[in-house]
Amino acid sequence: MTSFLECFSRTVAVCAGSLLCSISVGAPSPAPAVSASSDLILINGKVITVDAHDSVAEAVAIQGGKIVAVGTNEEIRELASKNARIVDLHGRTATPGLIDTHCHFDATDDLYAINLSKVTSVAEAVELVRKKVVSGKPGAWIQGAGWDEGKLSDRRYITAADLDKVSPSNPVWLTHTTGHYGVANSAALRLAKISRDSKDPDAGTIDRSPDGTPTGVLKETAMQPVRKLIPEYTRWQQRSGLLKMMADFNAEGMTAAKDPGTEGIRWDLYRELLDENKSTVRIFALLYGGRDMDSARKTLARLQSQPKPPESQGDGMLLSGGVKLFMDGSGGGRTAWVYDPWLRNGQPDTTRAGEPNTGYPNIDPPTYREMVKLFHEAGIHVSTHAVGDRAIDWVVDTYSDLLRQTPTKHLRHGIIHCNIPTDHALDTMARLQRDFDAGYPETQAPFLWWIGDIYHASFGAAREQRLMPYKTYTQKGIVWAGGSDYFVTPFPARYGLWASIARQTSSGTQPFGTAESVDIHTALKSYTIWAAHQLFLEDRIGSLEPGKDADIAVWDRDPYSIPTDAIKDMRCELTLLRGKIVYDAVRTKSK
Ligand SMILES: [Zn+2]
Numbered sequence: 039m040t041s042f043l044e045c046f047s048r049t050v051a052v053c054a055g056s057l058l059c060s061i062s063v064g065a066p067s068p069a070p071a072v073s074a075s076s077d078l079i080l081i082n083g084k085v086i087t088v089d090a091h092d093s094v095a096e097a098v099a100i101q102g103g104k105i106v107a108v109g110t111n112e113e114i115r116e117l118a119s120k121n122a123r124i125v126d127l128h129g130r131t132a133t134p135g136l137i138d139t140h141c142h143f144d145a146t147d148d149l150y151a152i153n154l155s156k157v158t159s160v161a162e163a164v165e166l167v168r169k170k171v172v173s174g175k176p177g178a179w180i181q182g183a184g185w186d187e188g189k190l191s192d193r194r195y196i197t198a199a200d201l202d203k204v205s206p207s208n209p210v211w212l213t214h215t216t217g218h219y220g221v222a223n224s225a226a227l228r229l230a231k232i233s234r235d236s237k238d239p240d241a242g243t244i245d246r247s248p249d250g251t252p253t254g255v256l257k258e259t260a261m262q263p264v265r266k267l268i269p270e271y272t273r274w275q276q277r278s279g280l281l282k283m284m285a286d287f288n289a290e291g292m293t294a295a296k297d298p299g300t301e302g303i304r305w306d307l308y309r310e311l312l313d314e315n316k317s318t319v320r321i322f323a324l325l326y327g328g329r330d331m332d333s334a335r336k337t338l339a340r341l342q343s344q345p346k347p348p349e350s351q352g353d354g355m356l357l358s359g360g361v362k363l364f365m366d367g368s369g370g371g372r373t374a375w376v377y378d379p380w381l382r383n384g385q386p387d388t389t390r391a392g393e394p395n396t397g398y399p400n401i402d403p404p405t406y407r408e409m410v411k412l413f414h415e416a417g418i419h420v421s422t423h424a425v426g427d428r429a430i431d432w433v434v435d436t437y438s439d440l441l442r443q444t445p446t447k448h449l450r451h452g453i454i455h456c457n458i459p460t461d462h463a464l465d466t467m468a469r470l471q472r473d474f475d476a477g478y479p480e481t482q483a484p485f486l487w488w489i490g491d492i493y494h495a496s497f498g499a500a501r502e503q504r505l506m507p508y509k510t511y512t513q514k515g516i517v518w519a520g521g522s523d524y525f526v527t528p529f530p531a532r533y534g535l536w537a538s539i540a541r542q543t544s545s546g547t548q549p550f551g552t553a554e555s556v557d558i559h560t561a562l563k564s565y566t567i568w569a570a571h572q573l574f575l576e577d578r579i580g581s582l583e584p585g586k587d588a589d590i591a592v593w594d595r596d597p598y599s600i601p602t603d604a605i606k607d608m609r610c611e612l613t614l615l616r617g618k619i620v621y622d623a624v625r626t627k628s629k
Contacts, residue, residue, distance in 0.1 A: 083127030135293030135589030137569035140521035146279025152182030198254025218368030291591025360419030374426035490543030
């Protein structure tokens with residue numbers, strides 16, 4: 039990372055060859071730090087500004103990390119100071135740095151656990167576990183993440199019996215891609231004291247075979263007894279996970295994220311990286327508020343010790359944003375709280391007791407309302423996870439009631455996922471946005487793709503047409519903010535841009551139809567200016583306009599003019615954060 043900046047600070051010239059040849063030939067260290075007043079211009083590009091007129095310019099002038107002008111090549115060249123650094127875009131496209139409004143911002147599992155996101159059969163997953171067992175210490179925990187039965191040729195859950203064959207004594211825990219369930223082997227179940235006599239916990243499910251024996255799959259709160267036994271990653275490992283995540287983000291033209299879980303030492307690590315000038319992604323951090331008033335009060339006390347957004351730390355780099363709550367569970371796991379029963383193999387799903395399975399709230403609904411009241415009255419931003427229609431209604435009605443009682447504007451309370459809003463929820467969100475600057479869906483178009491096949495199996499034909507109803511949002515004047523929910527789906531925002539239009543599952547089908555598709559212009563807003571708004575940073579980022587910070591991504595192609603399918607394959611070539619290069623494809627490749 040340092041080397042980009044070193045080179046960047048020493049080189050000047052109009053580049054004739056590759057995008058950044060002028061910048062890549064700097065002298066070795068030690069080099070002076072980039073001066074805040076350095077001039078930089080980007081010329082000969084298609085500069086998609088995402089301003090109010092969606093205008094496209096040719097060039098941008100940057101001073102001290104801020105955009106001072108956007109315009110034609112001639113206009114911008116005139117503004118360049120004598121020593122200005124000039125980057126010739128050679129016709130490439132620049133956009134605002136892309137923003138993810140719901141990302142579990144952590145690559146630690148990617149570094150240290152088994153990555154199961156690409157496995158296509160149970161046997162393949164088991165083989166990866168076997169290798170880890172063989173190379174690891176006897177008895178040590180084996181962890182993996184990212185499996186999805188919708189992508190396995192077996193079309194079934196991985197079970198304890200599968201894992202026991204290769205790991206009879208090492209405890210194993212493999213988290214599902216949704217994070218809402220996972221599978222333990224028998225050694226892990228034994229350690230967690232989960233047996234056929236165990237009752238399902240409140241807001242959790244122990245999956246069982248017909249005779250009542252746990253299969254190893256544990257959902258929602260039922261995961262806790264196993265998860266709490268797994269040793270935490272060390273501070274160093276977690277720090278490495280954050281640094282990797284930041285670098286990976288920058289390589290995808292991404293410069294900001296809303297991180298919904300910053301418990302433990304994560305906040306301290308964010309501060310530490312900021313203090314060491316190693317932070318290359320803006321972070322809007324949420325703290326989990328727990329499931330009762332006691333946890334809510336503790337979270338409130340922590341939040342009140344920090345400045346509230348839009349106040350930030352590191353000049354817009356780190357915000358203690360507010361609180362995250364859960365109203366329900368997962369669509370893939372059929373635990374989200376819905377009005378009509380979930381489907382399983384095309385038939386209405388039932389609970390163990392033979393009742394229709396309509397999921398369940400993660401939290402006692404009246405308690406949830408009291409908790410939100412506590413935060414709202416303290417002027418704290420709240421984002422609530424709500425997947426099912428019934429959960430979404432409860433969340434928007436809660437926001438609506440509280441805003442009627444205490445009409446504090448601009449807290450921008452969010453509905454995370456907001457998968458299948460009812461007409462009532464749609465109208466309520468539109469009204470709350472208009473009257474209070476609140477009630478924003480923080481939604482993940484890539485769900486339609488990455489877990490679209492398990493969604494299709496669970497939601498059923500009638501309900502799934504309403505999934506992520508972006509077109510309806512535009513018709514009702516509802517603004518939404520895009521994201522990935524990484525590691526639920528891959529984080530590159532290009533996938534979300536594409537999925538907002540294509541609405542295609544990973545098997546290549548379109549069960550959700552395209553009636554709710556939007557065009558690339560609208561999709562891009564949801565990952566730029568509208569996303570910036572949900573980070574309380576819309577005055578700084580989200581569009582390329584004079585006065586804003588120069589968070590800019592340069593792409594190998596123009597998303598406004600290419601076929602939809604090509605959008606998901608866009609390659610980032612250069613990323614600037616506050617006018618400084620944080621990613622340069624040419625240099626990265628030559629390393
Ligand atoms: Zn999430």
